[in-house]
Amino acid sequence: MAAPPRVAIVGGGLAGAAAALEAVRQGAEVMLVSAASGATALGWGSLDVAGAVPGSRRLRWRAPLREAPLSGADRLAILIGTFATHPYAVLFGRDAARGDAAAAAEQVKQAVEDLDRALQPHGLGVEGSLDENRLLADPHGNVRVCDYAFTGAAGGNLAEVPEIAWVTLAGLPADPASVALGRLAAERAALGLSPAPARSVELRLPEGLALESVARLAAELDRPDALAALCQVAKEARAGSSAGRMWLFPPVLGLESPAPKLAALRESVGSPVAETLAAVPDATPGYRLQRALAAALDAAGVRRYAGRATNLAVREGRIGALGYTNEQGDAVEIDADAVVLATGRFLAGGLREEGGVVAESILGLPLYDGKGARVDGRPAQASVRRRYLDAHPLFGAGVVTDARLRPVNAPGGPPVAPNVFAAGDLLTGFDAARDRTGLGVALMTGVAAARNAVQGAKRGGLS
Numbered sequence: 001m002a003a004p005p006r007v008a009i010v011g012g013g014l015a016g017a018a019a020a021l022e023a024v025r026q027g028a029e030v031m032l033v034s035a036a037s038g039a040t041a042l043g044w045g046s047l048d049v050a051g052a053v054p055g056s057r058r059l060r061w062r063a064p065l066r067e068a069p070l071s072g073a074d075r076l077a078i079l080i081g082t083f084a085t086h087p088y089a090v091l092f093g094r095d096a097a098r099g100d101a102a103a104a105a106e107q108v109k110q111a112v113e114d115l116d117r118a119l120q121p122h123g124l125g126v127e128g129s130l131d132e133n134r135l136l137a138d139p140h141g142n143v144r145v146c147d148y149a150f151t152g153a154a155g156g157n158l159a160e161v162p163e164i165a166w167v168t169l170a171g172l173p174a175d176p177a178s179v180a181l182g183r184l185a186a187e188r189a190a191l192g193l194s195p196a197p198a199r200s201v202e203l204r205l206p207e208g209l210a211l212e213s214v215a216r217l218a219a220e221l222d223r224p225d226a227l228a229a230l231c232q233v234a235k236e237a238r239a240g241s242s243a244g245r246m247w248l249f250p251p252v253l254g255l256e257s258p259a260p261k262l263a264a265l266r267e268s269v270g271s272p273v274a275e276t277l278a279a280v281p282d283a284t285p286g287y288r289l290q291r292a293l294a295a296a297l298d299a300a301g302v303r304r305y306a307g308r309a310t311n312l313a314v315r316e317g318r319i320g321a322l323g324y325t326n327e328q329g330d331a332v333e334i335d336a337d338a339v340v341l342a343t344g345r346f347l348a349g350g351l352r353e354e355g356g357v358v359a360e361s362i363l364g365l366p367l368y369d370g371k372g373a374r375v376d377g378r379p380a381q382a383s384v385r386r387r388y389l390d391a392h393p394l395f396g397a398g399v400v401t402d403a404r405l406r407p408v409n410a411p412g413g414p415p416v417a418p419n420v421f422a423a424g425d426l427l428t429g430f431d432a433a434r435d436r437t438g439l440g441v442a443l444m445t446g447v448a449a450a451r452n453a454v455q456g457a458k459r460g461g462l463s
């Protein structure tokens with residue numbers, strides 16, 4: 001029997017993890033090198049495949065001609081058909097050209113199901129669909145139009161809620177409830193939703209629980225006694241609460257699996273309970289995702305190594321090994337039949353400014369912005385606009401690939417190597433903060449890169 005293909009993956013965010021899990025499903029032996037957490041660990045709780053940005057022309061909320069809300073599937077189709085350099089257009093281009101965007105939506109559905117199945121045993125799930133919008137509040141009372149979200153925020157769909165109890169915890173830094181509720185009402189009106197009665201509920205936790213930050217309290221609430229105390233004060237505050245009222249907590253329900261905490265609180269207040277999404281500076285949902293991904297990788301048999309990848313080594317005319325520096329500072333090589341780079345952008349270290357110019361960190365790959373202009377070899381500032389809210393070319397910059405997600409030196413050119421693939425934020429053509437496609441791109445390109453890597457390796461690295 002032939003030995004399984006060996007796939008080395010660089011990056012432990014969702015793109016790298018999704019690639020690793022898919023490569024295992026495809027029968028590969030998988031090694032994953034990760035330097036640290038990146039953008040995935042900062043996520044706010046939605047898994048945006050094609051989340052809407054109300055008021056934006058890019059991923060808008062309503063169809064201007066129909067005045068009806070667009071679904072995630074509608075937005076995915078618009079995105080594929082309109083933005084030629086977006087990673088979805090690279091991935092699904094042929095489907096879209098045939099007007100068959102439904103096939104792309106099916107692939108998304110399958111990838112989300114696979115991710116959900118991998119995460120569930122580790123206390124996290126993905127809920128949602130491309131057919132229906134979820135309207136989720138953030139801690140400031142802003143409403144985000146989402147397609148998918150993780151356990152915690154996912155249950156707080158304001159489109160379905162007749163009444164809201166906005167929970168604050170005395171002592172925990174937050175906007176005053178009156179400010180958040182005022183914003184929530186204005187956001188609902190702007191989205192064309194009917195008003196929903198909302199009242200604030202302030203809970204006072206017993207002395208001794210850390211309330212300096214959302215993350216510290218979340219860590220405490222992983223302890224059964226602390227959770228029991230929260231349930232008790234919530235129960236005492238429920239007087240007069242109707243059974244349909246949605247209790248929206250800040251994203252404090254544990255750094256580990258939120259599902260049992262939601263269930264315990266639901267039992268205490270006798271009505272639906274969810275968290276809001278997170279917002280800067282808090283990222284409990286991202287932290288939970290990062291932890292659950294690591295557990296899922298271990299369960300799938302992926303060999304994980306802590307360290308920083310430095311180079312790819314050529315063996316017999318093709319990339320045959322990944323070099324990295326481990327935590328002890330030793331240089332190590334991993335033999336590989338294919339390599340997936342999922343190293344993110346500036347935040348994670350996939351791109352950096354070095355010697356006054358922007359560069360891709362491992363291979364020095366050429367970098368392009370979404371309009372096809374070179375970004376590497378120039379100061380970062382040269383690709384940033386003057387006004388903060390403008391679209392900054394630098395933040396949509398990354399590696400250009402062929403349709404199989406292999407980096408190329410120039411758009412339309414041949415791959416730099418037949419067995420090197422790229423995924424996630426490292427790719428050009430989208431700005432996760434503006435487009436609202438961040439974790440969706442990480443998931444879909446991670447899965448596709450792994451499939452291409454394993455198929456290529458099974459054919460001897462040639463394609």
Ligand SMILES: Cc1cc2nc3c(=O)[nH]c(=O)nc-3n(C[C@H](O)[C@H](O)[C@H](O)COP(=O)(O)OP(=O)(O)OC[C@H]3O[C@@H](n4cnc5c(N)ncnc54)[C@H](O)[C@@H]3O)c2cc1C
Nearest residue numbers: 012013015035036038039040044048309344424425438439
């Ligand atoms: C504050 C914030 C909030 C966000 N919220 C959301 C949200 O709610 N929903 C959503 O859909 N998107 C969100 N996004 C966008 C989303 O998080 C990213 O698009 C996505 O996580 C990118 O995943 P990735 O795996 O490509 O990169 P990352 O998660 O950044 O992972 C890159 C990995 O590569 C590793 N790495 C880099 N270089 C090397 C090297 N040389 N050797 C070894 N390892 C290396 C890093 O250590 C890291 O593990 C948010 C982004 C930010 C910044």
